[in-house]
Amino acid sequence: MFDGLFGAMYIRYLFNHYFAFSEHALTLTRPKPTAPAPWSLISNNPKDIENMKRAVANPHVVVVSDWTRFKSWEYMKAQEDSGYTIFILINGKGSVYCQGEDFLVNHTMDYMKWAIYPRHVNDKGCLPFVRSTENKYLRDGHPETIPLHLQQGCVPSEGEQAVFEVDPADEWVSFNFVDAATFKTPVFAIDEHEMWVYEADGHFIEPQKVDTVKFYAGERYSVMVKLHKNDARDYTIRVMDTGLTQIIGSYATLRYKRNPNDKSVHEAKESKGILNYGGLNTTHVVTLDRDNLPPYPPNAPAAHADALYLLDTHRVKTAWTYTMKGGAMYQEDRSAYAPLLYYPDSADAMDESLVIRTKNNTWIDLVVQVGSLPNQPQEFPHIMHKHSGKTWQIGAGEGHWNYSSVEEAMKAEPTKFNLKTPNYRDTFITSFDGPSWIVLRYHSNNPGPWLMHCHFEIHLGGGMAIAFMDGVDAWPKVPPEYAPGKGGFLD
Structure with missing residues (x-):
């Protein structure tokens, strides 16, 4: 990796x-x-x-x-x-x-x-x-x-x-x-x-x-x-x-x-x-x-993805609480006592509002939508950061995402996409002006639990995060000395 x-x-x-x-x-x-x-x-x-x-x-x-x-x-x-x-x-x-x-x-x-x-x-x-x-x-x-x-x-x-x-x-x-x-x-x-x-x-x-x-x-x-x-x-x-x-x-x-x-x-x-x-x-x-x-040197993503997930971000109830996906807020200690690495089949791991599960060696599209609510047309820019590796930003546009796939969006708005020389990094900024979206594409090839969140600590503290369980079909086996409570030692 x-x-x-x-x-x-x-x-x-x-x-x-x-x-x-x-x-x-x-x-x-x-x-x-x-x-x-x-x-x-x-x-x-x-x-x-x-x-x-x-x-x-x-x-x-x-x-x-x-x-x-x-x-x-x-x-x-x-x-x-x-x-x-x-x-x-x-x-x-x-x-x-x-x-x-x-x-x-x-x-x-x-x-x-x-x-x-x-x-x-x-x-x-x-x-x-x-x-x-x-x-x-x-x-x-x-x-x-x-x-x-x-x-x-x-x-x-x-x-x-x-x-x-x-x-x-x-x-x-x-x-x-x-x-x-x-x-x-x-x-x-x-x-x-x-x-x-x-x-x-x-x-x-x-x-x-x-x-x-x-x-x-x-x-x-x-x-x-x-x-x-x-x-x-x-x-x-x-x-x-x-x-x-x-x-x-x-x-x-x-x-x-x-x-x-x-x-x-x-x-x-x-x-x-x-x-x-x-x-x-x-x-x-x-x-x-x-x-x-x-x-x-040049490094382009795959031409097509295997799955797409829409992250509909917005404020929830107060000025400092945010959601990454449709209203659910990720508490910072949510997985502290039952880590997803150890409990990949728990109820928390199956919560689709806070967890995205992907298969190993697949390509994933993430659409980050901001300004989606009528009374929240503008938002302070969010710094989207996904743990575990680099991601390509293959598209960005104004308005609301109304497409079922990137291919459909590219046919409608071809100038909004770049699959040849897109930025390749681990932080991406959403727009400040009105409803807008960005499209990220990454290769799920590092099985494990990873967090995606806004890097503004105030927004993260207000719930703006989501967990990715990449490669659930190839989930890593935890060595016995690193099982819960072992602290790196065998009995």
């Missing part, structure tokens, strides 16, 4: 009592030296290619996370009580910036200014409670119950800043960016440096040369950067929220190592950025085209 896999793998504890404690980790697997790599698509210079190989073997890891002074159960209780102190860390380091309301208002995107007018963001950069953002849930909400400093009341603090030292003699450096935030959607850029994005979710892609990259919770992007400076200066790495929930940001430093033979005095001046504190570009930029990330 794992032969040939490489890249960054993000690991997170999914029980809600721990999500706000930043219980996450990252594993980094280097590709085999013989694995096909896309370096010649970045440069055809043999020296560049050798330097890029060395860079990818020794990357800098940049983990972006958010932090709150509130424990996860306090955070969830605040949501329940209200109907509704986050800051962003880079490799566990950062500061709380209290910029003032005027500054934050001036860095709010026009779209959000219009949406919340005549109100504006507060001193923490958080949006006000208005009909346009809260919809029908504003009526029954109680924002007055939100604890001070959670949504407003900024308290500044100064912490360390992550520093990444590079040697210009290496000529190229690789950065692995990981969004380990609970629900932030930041954009990142490196002052005065372009980036070649060469890997998405731990898999090579056809490289894209960009200035900025926007990424969602759980996503991983690896970038190659040309070290074209030789002035022993610092250059700011900017990681800014894109402003859909809050005006907030953080910084790190790209530091050029001084040549010991260089006796000249370099001017210490601030690097020139292209992102402001609101995540808005200050000049023309090229940003990552996330809908066009063909895998490298």
Whole structure:
């Protein structure tokens, strides 16, 4: 199953009592030296290619996370009580910036200014409670119950800043960016440096040369950067929220190592950025085209699937509870006491509202529908993540899915599908605008129980998950020492 896999793998504890404690980790697997790599698509210079190989073997890891002074159960209780102190860390380091309301208002995107007018963001950069953002849930909400400093009341603090030292003699450096935030959607850029994005979710892609990259919770992007400076200066790495929930940001430093033979005095001046504190570009930029990330080398799915499942997602009753399939909510400890691996024929394992059972060595289509209810035409984007391996996104469209198969949909809307060079990864984003759908295709070839969920921890905590029992006809046998209660030991 794992032969040939490489890249960054993000690991997170999914029980809600721990999500706000930043219980996450990252594993980094280097590709085999013989694995096909896309370096010649970045440069055809043999020296560049050798330097890029060395860079990818020794990357800098940049983990972006958010932090709150509130424990996860306090955070969830605040949501329940209200109907509704986050800051962003880079490799566990950062500061709380209290910029003032005027500054934050001036860095709010026009779209959000219009949406919340005549109100504006507060001193923490958080949006006000208005009909346009809260919809029908504003009526029954109680924002007055939100604890001070959670949504407003900024308290500044100064912490360390992550520093990444590079040697210009290496000529190229690789950065692995990981969004380990609970629900932030930041954009990142490196002052005065372009980036070649060469890997998405731990898999090579056809490289894209960009200035900025926007990424969602759980996503991983690896970038190659040309070290074209030789002035022993610092250059700011900017990681800014894109402003859909809050005006907030953080910084790190790209530091050029001084040549010991260089006796000249370099001017210490601030690097020139292209992102402001609101995540808005200050000049023309090229940003990552996330809908066009063909895998490298080419890797297409099967032309036809054996089964199709419709995941009709929407809110259920409250603003923070969600369903992945028609109203059923997956409690986070649902399988904790009777794991599906051990009890594949239990009543829980047969619950079709929360479990999808597939046969081994079959191809499965998943249609994720959002905005399906008349009173919920728009939803915040969901980050669909399925455990156990990569998946192809073969289609996306607007409106309601009214087809019995992908073949039928392709005949009606051929431009909405791509079976030749679709994205191949393990995180997929649904649309923000109106009713819409995406189609995912995967190969069920790794028997076992796997979770599919929204990577926004608040949505997952509200029930937005479903279990897959892949390969029920080839279910793995559990070694006796790993039976329930054995702890890896035989009697």
